[in-house]
Amino acid sequence: MSASHVEGKLPHEPEKATLEGRNKVLGFWLFLGGETVLFGTLFSAFLALRHQVGDGNPTADELFKLSTVAIATAILLVSSLTSVFAIQAMHRNQVKAMLNWLIITVILGFGFLGLEIYEFYEYVHEGHKFSTSAFSTSFYTLVGFHGAHVLFGVLWITLLIIQISTKKGLTVVTAPKVYVAGMYWHFIDVVWVFIFTVVYLMGKVG
Amino acid sequence: MAHGHAVKRYSGLMDWLTTVDHKKIGILYLISGGFFFLVGGLEALLIRIQLWKPLNDFVGADTYNELLTMHGTTMIFLAAMPLLFALMNAIVPLQIGARDVAFPFVNALGFWTFFFGGVLLNVSWFTGGAPDAGWTSYAPLSTTTFSSDHGVDYYVLGLQIAGIGTLVGGINFLATIINMRAPGMSFMRMPMFTWTAFITSALILFAFPALTVGLVALMFDRLFSGNFFEVSNGGNAVLWEHIFWIFGHPEVYILILPAFGVISEVISTFSRKRLFGYSSMVFATVLIGFLGFMVWAHHMFTVGLGPVANALFSIATMLIAVPTGIKIFNWLFTMWGGSIRYTTANLFAVGFVPTFVMGGVTGVMLAAAPADFQYHDSYFVVAHFHYVIVGGLILGIFSGLFYWWPKMFGRMLHEGWGKLCFWTFFIGFHLTFFVQHFLGLMGMPRRVWQYLDGLGFNNLNLISTIGAMLMGLGTVFFIINVIITAFKPRDAANDPWEDGRTLEWTISSPAPEYNFAQTPLVRGYDAYWKEKMEGKKAMTPAEPLGPIHMPSPSILPFVMSVGLFIAGFGLMYHWHIVTIAGLGITLLCMFLRSVYDDHGFHIEPDELQDKGVKG
Numbered sequence: 001m002s003a004s005h006v007e008g009k010l011p012h013e014p015e016k017a018t019l020e021g022r023n024k025v026l027g028f029w030l031f032l033g034g035e036t037v038l039f040g041t042l043f044s045a046f047l048a049l050r051h052q053v054g055d056g057n058p059t060a061d062e063l064f065k066l067s068t069v070a071i072a073t074a075i076l077l078v079s080s081l082t083s084v085f086a087i088q089a090m091h092r093n094q095v096k097a098m099l100n101w102l103i104i105t106v107i108l109g110f111g112f113l114g115l116e117i118y119e120f121y122e123y124v125h126e127g128h129k130f131s132t133s134a135f136s137t138s139f140y141t142l143v144g145f146h147g148a149h150v151l152f153g154v155l156w157i158t159l160l161i162i163q164i165s166t167k168k169g170l171t172v173v174t175a176p177k178v179y180v181a182g183m184y185w186h187f188i189d190v191v192w193v194f195i196f197t198v199v200y201l202m203g204k205v206g
Numbered sequence: 207m208a209h210g211h212a213v214k215r216y217s218g219l220m221d222w223l224t225t226v227d228h229k230k231i232g233i234l235y236l237i238s239g240g241f242f243f244l245v246g247g248l249e250a251l252l253i254r255i256q257l258w259k260p261l262n263d264f265v266g267a268d269t270y271n272e273l274l275t276m277h278g279t280t281m282i283f284l285a286a287m288p289l290l291f292a293l294m295n296a297i298v299p300l301q302i303g304a305r306d307v308a309f310p311f312v313n314a315l316g317f318w319t320f321f322f323g324g325v326l327l328n329v330s331w332f333t334g335g336a337p338d339a340g341w342t343s344y345a346p347l348s349t350t351t352f353s354s355d356h357g358v359d360y361y362v363l364g365l366q367i368a369g370i371g372t373l374v375g376g377i378n379f380l381a382t383i384i385n386m387r388a389p390g391m392s393f394m395r396m397p398m399f400t401w402t403a404f405i406t407s408a409l410i411l412f413a414f415p416a417l418t419v420g421l422v423a424l425m426f427d428r429l430f431s432g433n434f435f436e437v438s439n440g441g442n443a444v445l446w447e448h449i450f451w452i453f454g455h456p457e458v459y460i461l462i463l464p465a466f467g468v469i470s471e472v473i474s475t476f477s478r479k480r481l482f483g484y485s486s487m488v489f490a491t492v493l494i495g496f497l498g499f500m501v502w503a504h505h506m507f508t509v510g511l512g513p514v515a516n517a518l519f520s521i522a523t524m525l526i527a528v529p530t531g532i533k534i535f536n537w538l539f540t541m542w543g544g545s546i547r548y549t550t551a552n553l554f555a556v557g558f559v560p561t562f563v564m565g566g567v568t569g570v571m572l573a574a575a576p577a578d579f580q581y582h583d584s585y586f587v588v589a590h591f592h593y594v595i596v597g598g599l600i601l602g603i604f605s606g607l608f609y610w611w612p613k614m615f616g617r618m619l620h621e622g623w624g625k626l627c628f629w630t631f632f633i634g635f636h637l638t639f640f641v642q643h644f645l646g647l648m649g650m651p652r653r654v655w656q657y658l659d660g661l662g663f664n665n666l667n668l669i670s671t672i673g674a675m676l677m678g679l680g681t682v683f684f685i686i687n688v689i690i691t692a693f694k695p696r697d698a699a700n701d702p703w704e705d706g707r708t709l710e711w712t713i714s715s716p717a718p719e720y721n722f723a724q725t726p727l728v729r730g731y732d733a734y735w736k737e738k739m740e741g742k743k744a745m746t747p748a749e750p751l752g753p754i755h756m757p758s759p760s761i762l763p764f765v766m767s768v769g770l771f772i773a774g775f776g777l778m779y780h781w782h783i784v785t786i787a788g789l790g791i792t793l794l795c796m797f798l799r800s801v802y803d804d805h806g807f808h809i810e811p812d813e814l815q816d817k818g819v820k821g
Contacts, residue, residue: 019385023386027312031377033412034414049440130432133433134433141423159797173803
């Protein structure tokens, strides 16, 4: 089982070469199913409360600057693409290329986070605090949950990069980890597409 | 002994704290779930003592609110769920011919987070007041405006931590059942208990994240001045009800489906017949699981959602009676013409059938929205859900415990004490809750600590209290039985009921650490019975004897849960350093788990023993 990776080259899909690997991939798909319900509930709460702005507080239309959000969206979408390149490199057994694409993914992830922190900072200064209204609470909870997921993702992928580049290399044990981290990153990206639509675009028109 | 990698093996207490063996984790779930069952039962008895006569002042109104809240919360989240997880952990891998679960480490983590979440919730008794907003914790009652002490904070954080355990447990069982079935064990050859564990796990996966969000929202409102449910700032109290019940209704099917599974196994075994209508049983289980997500608003008929919503949810609720009826008839037809043996396990199973039907009938009554305006928040509702949860789930758990006790511990529970336990508990149960239907119809409201004299409630309440005492006595008889059994030699046969039909009865009692020395080849439904009918004594192996790979024990799940427990306190009392330290401990454990690979160890063929090494 776990000892078999020592000799010979990696199989074509190293993430599914062992039962442990297949379990990990399946278990992670299931976990993402649960995450879908989690974000679905957060979206529902936001949709129910998004018009409850309160008197004198900035509305969604006044707050949101689509230019910043569009840049953040572009960065996150590109990072999803680079994570695909990383997995493709893994399947070609090109460890160096895989690591480079993962590093680019992490850098883009940090760029996204920087923009989001800047955005929140601006909002607070315009009087849109967490406790201002039901709209602000549900906004920060939904977008903040997503931001926390991005933060966890970049830390996780960074840890994987360090492990694979320094000691462990790409094996049938580490390959499933990279693969599920990629799944996680795509999921975060899809959630953001919904946030961009439901929170920001609908905030501008509604 | 270990080849390739030296692995430390612990004994005594450390063995239990570090185990990743699904059979030992099952026993841990049984012990702690049993403990919380006793705590919740004690709270129930105090409630019944308070209500035995009109205008009683045995406990105060505030204490009564705490008792009823903690009774409900404890029984659902800390007793019923873990007792089901005990049976699922102990039996499901054996029934599908697997050596272990898909994620042994995560399995241990699930247990310890449940355990520390439960402890955190109960610590509230000693720190100035338990939660007192009901197990449903409706806003605005649960917001800081009306509940200013820390009680509801304990509810929010304790359940959040325990919920993590349930969620990862559900994912673990799904992956195990999908990926780790023995050769030949197709989905439509899986034993009914495994099927119900599978569907229950799917419901957990899709229902618990909604509770997570609800608890986070309530926590944000209470601790960080959020406005989800704060009406004065635009929040919406009904939103909590929606979120709670979109989790809460699937939750009751999460509870009852595994009990259906147990009953199917026990009735089939002790009728010496194949389960009648196996495919329709599977279909009914899946359908109940699906419909379980479509009916949450039947808890909210009186909120004012309007006649269209009420009508739709009313019809959807009544639909569930159809697959449930299919199950009831299948059990009856399984018994029909069988050579029935009334062991204690089967007594509980047979007692379950009419009791659960009664709970189902009142369920259909409550599903009629116009009539529900009369029943709502009365003792009729209390009677209904105790008929399905105690009369359904708890009888099912007792049945499963008597049935699988030899497989879990290697000893048979005493049948005499068992039958005494059944009759006391069963009669006590009906005495307690049957009369509550009428109390409800006469207008007695639930969750009120006193009632006036002269309303005609006195005698029925007295009967109900006497019944509750009998149920307590029945539980004591069960504990006596367990203690007596623990002192008997561990001599249960592989197939102690002699009519075992499924794979768990092909291996020793208790099961060895590695479960199956050779993975069995499954040639049909009721795999073992099929071999028996062809005159064979054992399963055909699907692989030659060889070294068996095992996962290493680990203390990390325990420490991770301790970290969350500490962080829970920090959040509640705004001690930010404590919060950061607690979360830091948990994240550090995750870091260690990621960096240090678990290579496990191998058990060589000459080391395979017959008997398990636990007790």
